[in-house]
């Protein structure tokens with residue numbers, strides 16, 4: 557029997573003898589639990605919004621899967637910028653809260669009324685709710701995806717949420733066609749690298765925008781037609797590359813700092829897809845600004861609206877796994893961190909020190 561004493565906010569266990577019960581101290585109460593029937597996990601939680609220092613490694617109870625649930629032993633967790641928005645409070649959340657939206661691993665236990673999964677299956681998920689920063693957790697089986705043999709757990713954790721986002725952006729927000737000129741901001745980032753490769757495969761001509769020359773070289777290697785370093789004079793440079801015409805669509809994940817320049821890159825009837833706030837949220841805009849620039853379209857997509865129906869999730873994942881499995885889109889994991897080092901991972905992502913996807917190993 558597992559037994560021990562756990563101090564909240566501390567990662568060390570001290571044994572109290574072979575027959576002791578597991579004691580979990582939470583902020584508000586002490587709970588006595590039988591460890592044989594109540595599996596435990598290590599999870600990252602926040603009790604207040606703020607900088608990376610608010611991320612705390614804690615012991616949490618997991619329990620047995622209920623009807624329709626799986627228990628997953630996670631082997632790789634994806635880091636996403638949305639985790640930062642949730643940590644800082646830009647996206648409001650009730651506290652205390654777990655963090656993280658996606659991971660991959662091995663099914664450990666299956667609840668009643670679950671069809672199609674068995675212990676030992678390799679799976680991944682991207683959820684609208686948080687809690688992926690953990691070594692073990694329960695999940696709704698309906699939203700879990702079985703991994704094809706040619707997609708590793710590490711690549712799945714690095715690419716499921718980001719790849720489903722790329723699918724929504726390229727295939728649904730604006731359906732990219734052969735010959736379209738497109739702009740991709742943060743092209744050396746997790747979502748950005750997938751967008752560049754997939755868009756090239758669809759026949760688009762890609763102008764990537766990045767923060768450093770080192771990142772630019774990585775994006776060139778992915779097949780981008782042009783890469784611009786920093787966003788100074790973005791619109792005139794994009795017009796220069798497109799013989800004055802402008803682009804069919806801009807995929808802008810930077811937000812506040814780049815929104816206005818991105819609008820100026822578009823051709824008449826072009827589509828502005830503002831899908832992130834890495835530099836801060838975009839301020840209000842008058843509809844007349846879209847008319848003035850050539851009857852532009854503007855959308856602010858949120859991935860989970862596109863995959864709310866399980867059928868849509870499975871269809872998008874099927875297309876994503878096809879481009880991953882055939883090597884059309886290669887996943888670049890630029891850095892990995894231990895779960896206990898999650899604060900460093902957040903700090904690096906926010907400081908623009910990461911490239912490609914980031915994977916957390918529980």
Ligand SMILES: NC(=O)c1ccc[n+]([C@@H]2O[C@H](COP(=O)([O-])OP(=O)(O)OC[C@H]3O[C@@H](n4cnc5c(N)ncnc54)[C@H](OP(=O)(O)O)[C@@H]3O)[C@@H](O)[C@H]2O)c1
Pocket residue numbers: 635636637638717718721742743744745746747748765766767768771809810831832833834835836857858859860905906907908909910911912913
């Ligand atoms: N709407 C949705 O449903 C949805 C879903 C998934 C992701 N997203 C968005 O997609 C974007 C990319 O996500 P990701 O997880 O793959 O992150 P990421 O692109 O790997 O990292 C963010 C990148 O943004 C760039 N950046 C420019 N200005 C920045 C600033 N002031 N602060 C921080 N970064 C800045 C940096 O690249 P450079 O140094 O090259 O500029 C940085 O590496 C995020 O904005 C995220 O919110 C949206």
